[in-house]
Amino acid sequence: MSELRRHPFLDQWVITATHRQDRTFFPPADYNPLAPTKPGGFPTEIPFPEYDVVVFENKFPSLRVDAPDPAVPGTELLPVRPSHGACEVVCYSQVLESTFATLPFVQARKLMRVWRDRFVDLSSRPEVEYVFLFENKGKEIGVTLFHPHGQIYAYPFIPPIARTELENEREHFIRTGRPLMEHVLAESAGNFIFENDRFAAFIPFFARYPFEVYVTPKTHIPSLAQMNDADLDELAEALLAVTRQYDGLFGFSMPYVMAIHQQPSIPGYDFAWFHVEFYPPYRTANKLKYLAGSEAGMGAFINDTLPEVTSAQMRDIPITPIR
Amino acid sequence: MSELRRHPFLDQWVITATHRQDRTFFPPADYNPLAPTKPGGFPTEIPFPEYDVVVFENKFPSLRVDAPDPAVPGTELLPVRPSHGACEVVCYSQVLESTFATLPFVQARKLMRVWRDRFVDLSSRPEVEYVFLFENKGKEIGVTLFHPHGQIYAYPFIPPIARTELENEREHFIRTGRPLMEHVLAESAGNFIFENDRFAAFIPFFARYPFEVYVTPKTHIPSLAQMNDADLDELAEALLAVTRQYDGLFGFSMPYVMAIHQQPSIPGYDFAWFHVEFYPPYRTANKLKYLAGSEAGMGAFINDTLPEVTSAQMRDIPITPIR
Numbered sequence: 001m002s003e004l005r006r007h008p009f010l011d012q013w014v015i016t017a018t019h020r021q022d023r024t025f026f027p028p029a030d031y032n033p034l035a036p037t038k039p040g041g042f043p044t045e046i047p048f049p050e051y052d053v054v055v056f057e058n059k060f061p062s063l064r065v066d067a068p069d070p071a072v073p074g075t076e077l078l079p080v081r082p083s084h085g086a087c088e089v090v091c092y093s094q095v096l097e098s099t100f101a102t103l104p105f106v107q108a109r110k111l112m113r114v115w116r117d118r119f120v121d122l123s124s125r126p127e128v129e130y131v132f133l134f135e136n137k138g139k140e141i142g143v144t145l146f147h148p149h150g151q152i153y154a155y156p157f158i159p160p161i162a163r164t165e166l167e168n169e170r171e172h173f174i175r176t177g178r179p180l181m182e183h184v185l186a187e188s189a190g191n192f193i194f195e196n197d198r199f200a201a202f203i204p205f206f207a208r209y210p211f212e213v214y215v216t217p218k219t220h221i222p223s224l225a226q227m228n229d230a231d232l233d234e235l236a237e238a239l240l241a242v243t244r245q246y247d248g249l250f251g252f253s254m255p256y257v258m259a260i261h262q263q264p265s266i267p268g269y270d271f272a273w274f275h276v277e278f279y280p281p282y283r284t285a286n287k288l289k290y291l292a293g294s295e296a297g298m299g300a301f302i303n304d305t306l307p308e309v310t311s312a313q314m315r316d317i318p319i320t321p322i323r
Numbered sequence: 324m325s326e327l328r329r330h331p332f333l334d335q336w337v338i339t340a341t342h343r344q345d346r347t348f349f350p351p352a353d354y355n356p357l358a359p360t361k362p363g364g365f366p367t368e369i370p371f372p373e374y375d376v377v378v379f380e381n382k383f384p385s386l387r388v389d390a391p392d393p394a395v396p397g398t399e400l401l402p403v404r405p406s407h408g409a410c411e412v413v414c415y416s417q418v419l420e421s422t423f424a425t426l427p428f429v430q431a432r433k434l435m436r437v438w439r440d441r442f443v444d445l446s447s448r449p450e451v452e453y454v455f456l457f458e459n460k461g462k463e464i465g466v467t468l469f470h471p472h473g474q475i476y477a478y479p480f481i482p483p484i485a486r487t488e489l490e491n492e493r494e495h496f497i498r499t500g501r502p503l504m505e506h507v508l509a510e511s512a513g514n515f516i517f518e519n520d521r522f523a524a525f526i527p528f529f530a531r532y533p534f535e536v537y538v539t540p541k542t543h544i545p546s547l548a549q550m551n552d553a554d555l556d557e558l559a560e561a562l563l564a565v566t567r568q569y570d571g572l573f574g575f576s577m578p579y580v581m582a583i584h585q586q587p588s589i590p591g592y593d594f595a596w597f598h599v600e601f602y603p604p605y606r607t608a609n610k611l612k613y614l615a616g617s618e619a620g621m622g623a624f625i626n627d628t629l630p631e632v633t634s635a636q637m638r639d640i641p642i643t644p645i646r
Binding site: 001005006007008009010011012013014015016017018062072075077078130132134135136141142143151153155159160161162164165168169172180183184187204205206207208257258259277279288289290291292293294296297298299300301302303304305306307308309 | 324328329330331332333334335336337338339340341385395398400401453455457458459464465466474476478480482483484485487488491492495503506507510528529530531580581582600602611612613614615616617619620621622623624625626627628629630631632
């Protein structure tokens with residue numbers, strides 16, 4: 001009950017995944033499927049009494065290794081493909097009450113290593129073209145399980161936003177001989193909200209969302225696969241800093257979509273530049289930014305905040321020490 | 324406090340409009356700004372004791388004729404432009420409790436004529452490249468004024484979704500000699516949820532959203548400007564039919580984004596094919612579809628419903644007579 005259908009007006013694959021309608025929806029706390037399985041207790045997704053970081057295949061995958069043949073044959077105009085790929089769940093901690101921002105540094109470091117392992121493994125599969133690590137956090141984003149976790153989608157195509165970004169990165173590199181992110185970083189240097197030796201965090205001048213943050217290496221690294229352990233430690237530190245700034249912004253644990261942009265798994269993208277993008281849904285402490293007519297209908301974003309102002313707000317937020 | 328900033332990774336203009344943060348937010352019923360102004364009462368946006376259909380400039384416009392010079396100069400990499408254009412509000416009726424679906428046919432007909440007039444007028448302005456008529460309906464979409472109304476954005480650029488769609492329509496026309504929508508219509512003919520002489524409504528095989536509906540002329544019409552009065556009557560009928568089917572689907576007045584796709588206002592797009600797209604936010608009667616990691620982060624849509632099934636559901640819904 002899952003397949004890929006090509007959208008001929010937008011030239012993109014739409015994933016039809018009807019079995020997901022029945023997926024777990026706000027389970028009571030005693031039936032948290034991402035908790036460890038206590039001896040004699042409810043059997044969760046994780047059959048161990050304790051865990052550190054856990055990755056497993058999503059119980060309701062949109063993409064899978066053994067994708068079924070499509071139910072409908074498709075036509076030349078409207079082709080259909082099996083939904084090959086993978087959907088994985090990454091539990092950040094066994095502690096239900098934690099979030100990425102509240103993880104101890106040692107735990108965040110471990111998570112970075114798990115991300116790298118999964119990225120390398122999934123990227124090596126022949127059917128996979130793009131490995132997307134992300135986190136949906138908060139009920140405002142539609143999250144129905146509060147246990148701290150992220151997800152990984154291994155797509156059998158390069159998804160539309162990555163495709164557009166990579167085309168523009170390629171064009172910029174050919175035209176100027178310089179990576180686009182290097183150029184953007186240079187122009188954003190006065191506005192970093194956090195930096196350490198290897199990473200910088202900033203609200204881009206062209207942010208589409210209020211409080212949208214980029215976290216990027218300061219020099220060219222295409223993906224997690226090329227990061228050494230020291231890089232991963234600095235990445236963990238930068239992500240903890242930004243998520244703690246978010247939590248300090250309005251005085252509550254900030255929801256967000258965290259999207260990790262990397263090199264595709266197929267050749268020809270050596271110029272790709274690893275970075276993490278955060279989109280929080282709040283434009284003020286009690287007002288949400290909705291993707292309505294202009295954004296959902298036409299893709300034209302209206303940002304009700306000024307990146308120069310929000311940068312200063314974020315930078316000034318005191319955070320608990322990380323290391 | 325409004326300007327256009329170019330997003331270099333996505334090659335699109337982001338509208339920065341910080342004054343909108345203060346816009347009207349769920350006013351009490353006595354202070355409905357879209358109501359007529361009663362003699363001696365609160366002065367609303369409409370200084371008349373009664374009205375039929377009203378169009379006026381948005382009080383908090385993101386785009387305007389007299390756009391200010393940008394506050395920041397911009398650079399070669401990150402250019403900035405004034406936010407020229409227009410943002411208008413279209414009140415469908417003076418009756419607060421009505422919706423598009425509940426308009427009498429005579430009122431919907433008038434609205435179509437107002438849409439055509441505004442489309443033609445705004446399209447003729449030299450700074451405008453694309454006129455977008457749309458409706459955000461329902462608090463689930465972020466609407467903060469319940470009075471039935473739509474909006475018009477006259478953009479000084481072709482927005483990203485229209486641009487992609489037009490590129491694919493052009494490519495298809497050059498390759499096959501046939502408009503893409505004509506081809507899609509032919510393949511969708513068995514699955515119409517409504518049709519009259521000149522228009523058809525269907526859930527496309529490649530729908531990105533649950534219960535996404537296209538309403539399109541059966542023959543090539545680029546925009547409202549080329550529609551005669553008989554066309555507009557049939558369009559009104561088709562839109563009333565679809566919105567009444569929506570209201571019957573789950574037993575409540577269905578929220579949606581309604582997006583009207585038309586020919587741009589600059590030359591070179593004779594092949595463009597007028598159509599209306601509806602995106603309701605519900606995937607079941609009590610579950611919302613969120614645009615989270617895969618959609619917002621990567622642009623890869625997951626549809627939890629099967630268009631063939633939802634088409635049959637919509638088609639079978641009895642609606643009140645229209646004409």
